[in-house]
Amino acid sequence: MAAQNFDLIVIGAGPGGYVAAIRASQLGMKVAIIERENLGGICLNWGCIPTKAMLRSSEVFHLMHRAKEFGLKATGVDYDLDAVVKRSRSVAGQLSGGIGHLMKKNKVTVFMGEATIPAKGKVSVKGEKGTDELTAKNIVLATGARARELPGLEADGDLVWTYRHALEPKKMPKKLLVIGSGAIGIEFASFYNTLGSETTVVEVMDRVLPVEDAEISAFAKKQFVKQGMKIMEKSMVKQLDRGKGKVTAHIETGGKTEKMEFDTVISAVGIVGNVEGLGLEELGVKIDRTHVVTDEFCRTGVEGLYAIGDIAGAPWLAHKASHEGVMVADLIAGKHAHPVKPESIAGCTYCHPQVASVGYSEAKAKELGYQIKVGRFPFIGNGKAIALGEPEGMIKTVFDAKTGELLGAHMVGAEVTELIQGYVVGRQLETTEEDLMNTVFPHPTLSEMMHESVLDAYDRVIHM
The missing domain is CATH 3.30.390.30 (FAD/NAD-linked reductase, C-terminal dimerisation domain)
Structure with a gap:
């Protein structure tokens, strides 16, 4: 089968990739986008959007309990976990479908499957119906990242969860341990704590939300504790003993280890870039701790190959990925492009x-x-x-x-x-x-x- 030729091929249809594809199309390029799972990527399907939908449910639940303060009456306030999850999934589904519509509208050809780059300017897509061979002078890597799994703390979907399991819970945790207090960890801690889980957060750094200003972290911590969370800073989960319906966590703080029992653990200890299986090393792409090394214009050092979003390193934020997508499309089209400055990018955490x-x-x-x-x-x-x-x-x-x-x-x-x-x-x-x-x-x-x-x-x- 003859190879299909494009001006630009984008690998990954998350908030970096799909935005790069739209902008390139606006600039008159013939564009292909490849996605192995869901249009919209993690952000729309398993990240930013569905978590905000769930957090909104917990926020309304929290306000219903405060009805009296506002001169209102609400009795028998309760929640239906399945319905909360169903709403969150339908919000994600609606937006993911919207991306499909945007691809059609912008005449971007979508290939569903796994991509590899056998040689410079060539992409092979293995889909359900066989393999498509594509060529383009420019390729954008926007393959994103996944949850980091620490040895011994791996998720099993039953007792130990990643963000995915936490978005589709089979049960309501009674005693919850959240490992990591970055944005993902603290948002889930906030959601489950508000709905009544007895929640403990363990953070290896000296404070929760460690990337924030120290004063803000301290203020937030005070509020979390007031809401009934237990916060353990400068602490580390050394091991998890999994039993029937329970997990015993060995938590080390200041050289002392204590054992605590939980029925659910959420691991939120960072992310690793999706760099495997693409053939990047063979092309001569530099990879540093699972992230592709780029210059300020997202160039990889291999001619015509760019990397944007989570795969290109911190800050791991959807809006950074989107902005880089636009910048790279402009650059390829020969327009004046402005590098994205990390210190100009806002970070937002939707805890309470x-x-x-x-x-x-x-x-x-x-x-x-x-x-x-x-x-x-x-x-x-x-x-x-x-x-x-x-x-x-x-x-x-x-x-x-x-x-x-x-x-x-x-x-x-x-x-x-x-x-x-x-x-x-x-x-x-x-x-x-x-x-x-x-x-x-x-x-x-x-x-x-x-x-x-x-x-x-x-x-x-x-x-x-």
């Missing part, structure tokens, strides 16, 4: 309370040698937060004392994942404290706290 940040933490800014000004504003000083019944939270801003550049912003509290974008735009436009102070924020909104936090950095705060 939410956490969001962009740029440098206070510690990082100091480490980089900046003289800084730091402002803070608490939710308790904001009218909208009090009206919402969400007075627990804080917004923190970090400025360069010399130039007024906004170096970083860090938030914890209700809806901060929606607020952070204001500071992201500010950083993109190279805003200074003066611009932000002169901006009029609408009242009553949570966004006013962003203004007050800036004012506080310069000793001009009004409502505190």
